[in-house]
Ligand SMILES: Nc1nc2c(ncn2[C@@H]2O[C@H](COP(=O)(O)OP(=O)(O)OP(=O)(O)O)[C@@H](O)[C@H]2O)c(=O)[nH]1
């Protein structure tokens with residue numbers, strides 16, 4: 001009986017759509033990443049990088065990874081648009097913070113934006129994946145350097161977190177990053193928390 005029930009529970013969890021919020025400063029490469037995700041995981045090719053425009057509103061990508069349906073929200077990162085990010089905190093299962101690893105001059109601004117975001121109670125327990133994008137660029141910071149600059153190691157107690165290098169232009173590193181997300185969302189308390197929050201509304 002127990003195995004039947006746990007089997008049903010696992011099935012329900014597997015088919016539940018997981019919501020991933022992608023934020024970060026403008027020009028970090030969020031939309032380029034979103035379009036690359038479409039090309040990697042769906043039959044419809046995403047936009048080529050040279051056709052991607054700065055985001056004013058919201059872009060979406062639906063796809064399935066490791067048998068799990070995912071919905072990614074990509075929100076504009078320009079300073080005047082960052083207040084919109086918080087509208088999605090309560091419903092996202094995980095946060096992806098995209099960093100232009102080649103633009104060290106903006107690390108301080110990016111860290112301040114990340115710290116503000118992580119300070120929001122609506123993101124309680126949500127796994128954090130920091131993507132050190134533009135790994136193809138000469139002089140791009142390594143994941144260890146980004147972790148150090150953004151103080152990511154210190155967050156381990158509060159939420160599962162990881163820093164991974166990607167190149168959104170080519171897709172390098174993107175699949176391992178998505179796998180980390182799916183695995184850590186499922187292991188986290190976030191799906192149950194969001195389910196309970198929705199039931200109580
Ligand atoms: N070299 C390199 N450039 C990249 C990569 N990913 C994105 N870019 C470039 O970075 C610039 C900004 O990319 P976007 O995807 O528009 O950035 P964004 O984070 O969505 O920016 P906003 O919509 O303004 O928040 C574009 O010129 C991209 O081609 C990458 O992996 N390597």
Ligand SMILES: [Mg+2]
Nearest residue numbers: 030031054055
């Ligand atoms: Mg964009």
